[in-house]
Amino acid sequence: MTNEIMRRAETDIVREGPFDFTPRSLSEAIRLAELMAQSELVPKQFQGKPGDILICVQFGQEVGLRPMQALQGIAIINGRPTIWGDAALGIVLNSGLMENYKEMTLEEIEAAGKAVFWAKRKGVAEPIIREFSLEHARKAKLLSKSGPWQEYPYRMLQMRARAWGLRDGFADVLKGIAIREEVEDIMEPVEAPKVLAMPKRKSAAPPPAESEAQSAPAGNSHDADREGRNQPAQPEPAAPVCEICGRAMKLVPAGRTKPSEKYPDGREYPAFWACPDGGPGKKHEACTIKDSDWQAQKGQTREPGQEG
Numbered sequence: 001m002t003n004e005i006m007r008r009a010e011t012d013i014v015r016e017g018p019f020d021f022t023p024r025s026l027s028e029a030i031r032l033a034e035l036m037a038q039s040e041l042v043p044k045q046f047q048g049k050p051g052d053i054l055i056c057v058q059f060g061q062e063v064g065l066r067p068m069q070a071l072q073g074i075a076i077i078n079g080r081p082t083i084w085g086d087a088a089l090g091i092v093l094n095s096g097l098m099e100n101y102k103e104m105t106l107e108e109i110e111a112a113g114k115a116v117f118w119a120k121r122k123g124v125a126e127p128i129i130r131e132f133s134l135e136h137a138r139k140a141k142l143l144s145k146s147g148p149w150q151e152y153p154y155r156m157l158q159m160r161a162r163a164w165g166l167r168d169g170f171a172d173v174l175k176g177i178a179i180r181e182e183v184e185d186i187m188e189p190v191e192a193p194k195v196l197a198m199p200k201r202k203s204a205a206p207p208p209a210e211s212e213a214q215s216a217p218a219g220n221s222h223d224a225d226r227e228g229r230n231q232p233a234q235p236e237p238a239a240p241v242c243e244i245c246g247r248a249m250k251l252v253p254a255g256r257t258k259p260s261e262k263y264p265d266g267r268e269y270p271a272f273w274a275c276p277d278g279g280p281g282k283k284h285e286a287c288t289i290k291d292s293d294w295q296a297q298k299g300q301t302r303e304p305g306q307e308g
Contacts, residue, residue, distance in 0.1 A: 021066065021067045021068060022061075022066055022067060023057070023067070029054055029057060029058070030050070030054060032053075032057070032067065033050035033051070033053040033054040033057065034050045036050070036053050036067075036071070037049055037050040037053055042071050043071060043072070043075075045075070045076060046071060052076070053071065055081070056070050056071060056074050056076075056081065057070050057071075059074055059081050059177065060073070060074055062175050063083070063091050063173070063174060063175050063177060064091055064094055064095070065087070065091065069087070072087075073086075073087030073090075074087070074177075075180050077180060077183045077184055078183070080178060080183060081177055081178075082177065082178045082179060082180035082183045083174065083177050083178070083179055083180060084179075084180050084181075088162075088163070088166050088174060088179055089101075089162065089166065091173060091174065092166055092170045092173050092174070095170070095173045096122070097121055097122050097170060097173060098119055098120070098121060098122070098170065099120040099121065099122050100119070100120045101117070101118060101119040101120070101165075102117075102118040102119075103115070103116075103117055103118075103158060103161075103162065104116055104158070106154045106155060106158070109154040109157055109158060110154050113133055113134045113135075114131050114132065114133030114134065114135075114136075114157065114161075115131060115132050115133075115154070115157035115158040115160065115161040115162075116129065116130070116131045116161060117129070117130050117131070117158075117161040117162045117164070117165035118165075119165050119166075119169055121169055121170070128165050128168060128169035129165070130161050130162075130164035130165040130168060131161050132157050132160035132161040132164065133157070134153070134157070136160075137149070137153070137156075137157065137160075140185065142156070142185055145185070149185075156181070159181045160181060160182070163179035163181055163182050166179070167179060239251070239273060240273050240289055240294050240297075242275035242276075242287045243287065244275070244287055245275065245287075247275060247276060249273040249274055249275050249276075249287070249288075249289070250273065250274060250275075250276065251271065251272075251273055251291065252269075252271065252272050252273070252274055253271050254268075254269060254270050254271040255268075255269060270290055270291065270292065271290070271291040271292075272288055272289060272290045272291055273288065273289045273290075273291060273294055274287065274288045275287035275288070
């Protein structure tokens with residue numbers, strides 16, 4: 001396969017001037033990708049993958065990188081093409097839109113606890129200034145990650161500040177391609193909390209099961225339903241339900257309150273049920289019921305024939 005590609009190259013891709021890998025057509029790009037995929041000199045992520053090489057070369061061409069530069073300067077992170085920090089700076093410098101730039105030394109970064117990137121874009125009066133500090137890294141939980149953030153934290157601060165400056169000031173040059181150092185450090189999204197089903201109100205009793213309704217003897221279904229013998233027993237609610245939020249109330253045992261200015265001797269309160277947001281001064285203050293009233297209400301809601 002390699003010999004066949006080389007023969008095609010000798011007959012189809014020979015041109016005047018210096019040797020250049022840059023393809024001039026899609027067919028040349030495909031042949032170039034096939035040749036590179038067989039080489040061990042390309043990064044391992046591209047070996048044996050001519051399709052990935054073809055896309056990488058195209059990305060590189062759009063931002064001004066030649067094929068070999070694209071393979072070295074573009075990395076695929078989680079299926080997303082990204083540019084290495086040094087390659088991104090080279091692309092911006094080669095565009096001619098950056099008049100000058102300044103970066104802090106590692107010693108200065110260590111002393112200040114932050115990295116600052118300064119750049120001047122042609123035709124723009126205000127300079128582009130971006131910084132990334134140890135506090136930023138701490139909030140993003142980067143300092144606890146194994147790898148470069150543990151071994152070269154000040155270099156990583158420098159690369160982060162540079163990435164922000166290049167992306168914010170020269171997005172048109174980078175064509176929206178992300179910087180590798182940022183994409184690698186993106187934390188996995190936190191799983192959204194599960195939505196809990198609201199408890200049903202005690203008045204919303206489930207309908208009788210169809211199978212049980214059909215199993216009643218013909219002609220006696222009305223009497224059986226009236227007497228309650230053919231109806232499924234409804235379990236008594238364990239607790240009353242807040243009429244505002246639908247949550248089950250909690251039982252507050254009887255007891256005396258702490259003495260206050262209004263009631264110096266305290267007051268004896270009976271046991272009562274209250275919403276988690278209920279009680280004096282709370283959002284659902286009215287959502288309370290005496291335990292004695294609740295017990296009486298449970299007794300009243302029983303169907304005839306279900307006593308005992």
